[in-house]
Amino acid sequence: xxxxxxxxxxxxxxxxxxxxxxxxxxxxxxxxxxxxxxxxxxxxxxxxxxxxxxxxxxxxxxxxxxxxxxxxxxxxxxxxxxxxxxxxxxxxxxxxxxxxxxxxxxxxxxxxxxxxxxxxxxxxxxxxxxxxxxxxxxxxxxxxxxxxxxxxxxxxxxxxxxx
Amino acid sequence: xxxxxxxxxxxxxxxxxxxxxxxxxxxxxxxxxxxxxxxxxxxxxxxxxxxxxxxxxxxxxxxxxxxxxxxxxxxxxxxxxxxxxxxxxxxxxxxxxxxxxxxxxxxxxxxxxxxxxxxxxxxxxxxxxxxxxxxxxxxxxxxxxxxxxxxxxxxxxxxxxxxxxxxxxxxxxxxxxxxxxxxxxxxxxxxxxxxxxxxxxxxxxxxxxxxxxxxxxxxxxxxxxxxxxxxxxxxxxxxxxxxxxxxxxxxxxxxxxxxxxxxxxxxxxxxxxxxxxxxxxxxxxxxxxxxxxxxxxxxxxxxxxxxxxxxxxxxxxxxxxxxxxxxxxxxxxxxxxxxxxxxxxxxxxxxxxxxxxxxxxxxxxxxxxxxxxxxxxxxxxxxxxxxxxxxxxxxxxxxxxxxxxxxxxxxxxxxxxxxxxxxxxxxxxxxxxxxxxxxxxxxxxxxxxxxxxxxxxxxxxxxxxxxxxxxxxxxxxxxxxxxxxxxxxxxxxxxxxxxxxxxxxxxxxxxxxxxxxxxxxxxxxxxxxxxxxxxxxxxxxxxxxxxxxxxxxxxxxxxxxxxxxxxxxxxxxxxxxx
Ligand SMILES: Cc1cc2nc3c(=O)[nH]c(=O)nc-3n(C[C@H](O)[C@H](O)[C@H](O)COP(=O)(O)OP(=O)(O)OC[C@H]3O[C@@H](n4cnc5c(N)ncnc54)[C@H](O)[C@@H]3O)c2cc1C
Ligand SMILES: Cc1ncc(C[n+]2csc(CCOP(=O)(O)OP(=O)(O)O)c2C)c(N)n1
Ligand SMILES: [Mg+2]
Numbered sequence: 001x002x003x004x005x006x007x008x009x010x011x012x013x014x015x016x017x018x019x020x021x022x023x024x025x026x027x028x029x030x031x032x033x034x035x036x037x038x039x040x041x042x043x044x045x046x047x048x049x050x051x052x053x054x055x056x057x058x059x060x061x062x063x064x065x066x067x068x069x070x071x072x073x074x075x076x077x078x079x080x081x082x083x084x085x086x087x088x089x090x091x092x093x094x095x096x097x098x099x100x101x102x103x104x105x106x107x108x109x110x111x112x113x114x115x116x117x118x119x120x121x122x123x124x125x126x127x128x129x130x131x132x133x134x135x136x137x138x139x140x141x142x143x144x145x146x147x148x149x150x151x152x153x154x155x156x157x158x159x160x161x162x163x
Numbered sequence: 164x165x166x167x168x169x170x171x172x173x174x175x176x177x178x179x180x181x182x183x184x185x186x187x188x189x190x191x192x193x194x195x196x197x198x199x200x201x202x203x204x205x206x207x208x209x210x211x212x213x214x215x216x217x218x219x220x221x222x223x224x225x226x227x228x229x230x231x232x233x234x235x236x237x238x239x240x241x242x243x244x245x246x247x248x249x250x251x252x253x254x255x256x257x258x259x260x261x262x263x264x265x266x267x268x269x270x271x272x273x274x275x276x277x278x279x280x281x282x283x284x285x286x287x288x289x290x291x292x293x294x295x296x297x298x299x300x301x302x303x304x305x306x307x308x309x310x311x312x313x314x315x316x317x318x319x320x321x322x323x324x325x326x327x328x329x330x331x332x333x334x335x336x337x338x339x340x341x342x343x344x345x346x347x348x349x350x351x352x353x354x355x356x357x358x359x360x361x362x363x364x365x366x367x368x369x370x371x372x373x374x375x376x377x378x379x380x381x382x383x384x385x386x387x388x389x390x391x392x393x394x395x396x397x398x399x400x401x402x403x404x405x406x407x408x409x410x411x412x413x414x415x416x417x418x419x420x421x422x423x424x425x426x427x428x429x430x431x432x433x434x435x436x437x438x439x440x441x442x443x444x445x446x447x448x449x450x451x452x453x454x455x456x457x458x459x460x461x462x463x464x465x466x467x468x469x470x471x472x473x474x475x476x477x478x479x480x481x482x483x484x485x486x487x488x489x490x491x492x493x494x495x496x497x498x499x500x501x502x503x504x505x506x507x508x509x510x511x512x513x514x515x516x517x518x519x520x521x522x523x524x525x526x527x528x529x530x531x532x533x534x535x536x537x538x539x540x541x542x543x544x545x546x547x548x549x550x551x552x553x554x555x556x557x558x559x560x561x562x563x564x565x566x567x568x569x570x571x572x573x574x575x576x577x578x579x580x581x582x583x584x585x586x587x588x589x590x591x592x593x594x595x596x597x598x599x600x601x602x603x604x605x606x607x608x609x610x611x612x613x614x615x616x617x618x619x620x621x622x623x624x625x626x627x628x629x630x631x632x633x634x635x636x637x638x639x640x641x642x643x644x645x646x647x648x649x650x651x652x653x654x655x656x657x658x659x660x661x662x663x664x665x666x667x668x669x670x671x672x673x674x675x676x677x678x679x680x681x682x683x684x685x686x687x688x689x690x691x692x693x694x695x696x697x698x699x700x701x702x703x704x705x706x707x708x709x710x711x712x713x714x715x716x717x718x719x720x721x722x723x724x725x726x727x728x729x730x731x732x733x734x735x736x737x738x739x740x741x
Contacts, residue, residue: 017285068290
């Protein structure tokens with residue numbers, strides 16, 4: 001099963017490599033990983049998407065917690081949560097296809113954020129599955145580049161991941 | 164007090180109560196060595212190879228319970244220390260390794276003797292630090308000791324760039340009395356509800372067994388383990404790392420379990436209905452084939468590291484906490500409980516165990532004209548009255564030492580179990596001897612292993628650490644040969660060394676005493692002679708039956724009840740005497 005693990009980690013050099021190293025050393029897979037500082041400059045937040053059965057996920061969270069730099073973590077799959085990913089797609093746009101791309105972007109609540117005589121850049125956020133659907137909907141031959149941030153997530157309700 | 168970085172390191176070690184530091188100098192640590200030179204409290208032991216430094220510090224730590232401390236230079240000094248760091252890591256040994264690094268401004272430029280020590284050690288340390296600011300030095304060292312010695316212990320590396328120890332830069336020094344790390348809070352006591360569940364389960368058990376490991380020794384909980392076991396009257400088995408945590412000569416002890424464990428221990432595990440694992444980590448050398456491991460058992464597991472629990476074997480009642488307080492909590496509950504373990508069930512369980520015991524799986528051919536390695540260990544036990552510290556290397560000799568020297572006290576059996584590092588034994592023995600100069604220290608080794616750190620014979624002389632080296636010389640990489648005999652139809656591929664040095668001469672060249680024997684009747688006198696020379700390191704080169712094997716054996720991937728036992732009276736082929 002797919003799990004999104006959200007981690008608060010000391011904002012120190014080497015902290016990221018400890019997490020990445022743990023995954024490669026123990027043969028866990030990482031589907032995506034995003035890191036950014038938090039409102040507390042001494043902490044970073046890492047969102048990691050991984051797959052595995054319950055036993056593997058249990059080991060992953062235990063091993064992550066064991067890293068001295070990891071302050072706290074939650075497995076978002078354990079509770080109701082919201083997941084978002086940012087995507088930018090550069091698409092070849094001709095006279096004939098411009099209108100179609102615009103309306104597709106509209107349907108997916110995407111925005112066209114850059115226009116050149118031959119290209120569009122569409123920006124879109126949403127759950128990863130929605131972004132996948134958009135990619136599937138447009139003609140693959142017209143895609144020049146796809147940039148995705150990897151998902152981040154937040155749990156719903158009163159609870160939150162903080163110190 | 165204002166001190167420079169080099170002085171801060173040494174003063175911090177003093178304030179931490181460090182007695183010995185095992186090290187080897189080089190460019191990046193010259194400032195540190197200069198500071199070492201100007202004081203006498205922290206004694207430096209100059210080894211002959213950095214691997215030796217880590218193993219010696221490790222041996223010191225295993226015997227004393229105090230962290231071992233190592234000092235190495237950058238680059239090759241640092242990489243030479245890796246095997247020893249990984250050895251300590253696998254067996255959860257507290258150790259602090261200080262490594263020199265190239266000056267901060269040139270880090271990353273492939274400078275002379277630069278290696279990314281933090282990166283290279285990351286997978287084999289509990290934690291590591293790169294010091295970037297001299298004002299953080301004392302605090303970092305304090306943190307290193309704190310992390311290394313608390314929770315599940317382990318090695319911690321502190322990498323210090325040369326400019327941080329610059330004698331010209333002085334800063335105020337104060338060694339913190341305490342540190343806390345917000346992201347690091349190891350559990351101590353166990354969860355009451357879980358302990359209650361465990362106690363209930365223990366009291367309903369019909370065929371229980373206590374499976375205890377290195378965690379009992381690391382957690383100084385032998386006394387509690389003994390009380391607990393005797394309160395319940397259950398059989399006790401130990402892992403290789405747990406030997407000595409429960410007195411081996413006690414009748415409740417059924418021996419080691421696992422690949423080379425006793426018949427009775429493995430059969431009892433296999434048949435048990437309740438297992439309580441105490442500071443043991445279900446290593447594959449213990450479990451054998453996982454899907455056939457203890458098919459009828461419900462399992463209670465006490466471990467300070469949550470990641471050790473349900474890692475390979477799913478357990479029924481996990482208890483996260485330190486062995487000592489958790490066992491105390493359990494005993495309190497057991498004593499208060501009106502329910503007692505079923506006497507009747509235990510009686511028939513013990514009857515069954517005695518039947519397994521009666522097979523005498525450890526018997527060997529006592530009438531052989533060749534020296535049997537098992538006999539040497541038995542004699543070693545008698546000559547040292549069972550009180551010596553025994554270190555070992557890795558191979559058949561290690562297993563024989565574990566099987567035939569019944570350890571009654573913790574911290575006396577010192578070996579590399581998790582990494583299985585050949586070369587560990589001799590430097591570890593030196594570390595132990597320095598810690599306990601009045602005690603007998605013997606290193607049980609083999610002709611292959613001893614050559615991996617033999618240079619430390621020189622260290623033993625310089626620092627007056629007289630140890631006894633018991634070389635069970637079978638002119639084979641015996642453990643490899645045994646596997647080749649069993650699984651590769653005796654194709655002995657490169658498990659035989661055509662040229663083995665004359666160990667007697669070699670030892671003499673190092674300034675020690677060497678003795679070679681080849682007949683069974685020489686064993687006892689030679690051991691007595693060796694141990695009578697209190698002030699000398701003695702190398703006993705004992706030419707043993709070359710083709711002796713370690714039994715019982717559960718071959719890799721087999722179940723506990725599928726053991727290879729010694730054929731009646733043993734099969735020994737002739738050994739050509741050199
Ligand atoms: C040639 C060879 C053959 C071997 N054959 C065997 C064999 O037949 N049988 C065998 O048993 N081993 C054998 N081993 C050793 C094996 O590889 C493992 O090292 C060993 O089984 C692990 O022992 P352990 O489970 O006690 O764990 P250790 O490695 O000692 O780990 C200790 C556990 O206790 C926990 N712990 C630490 N401190 C505390 C505390 N204060 N409170 C609570 N928990 C704590 C730790 O988190 C860890 O989980 C062999 C090794 C070699 C090299
Ligand atoms: C550094 C290292 N290299 C290789 C091995 C694999 N190995 C395990 S036991 C063994 C043979 C050891 O031979 P010896 O020291 O003579 O002991 P014996 O088995 O003959 O008693 C080898 C090569 C190891 N454990 N450690
Ligand atoms: Mg040998």
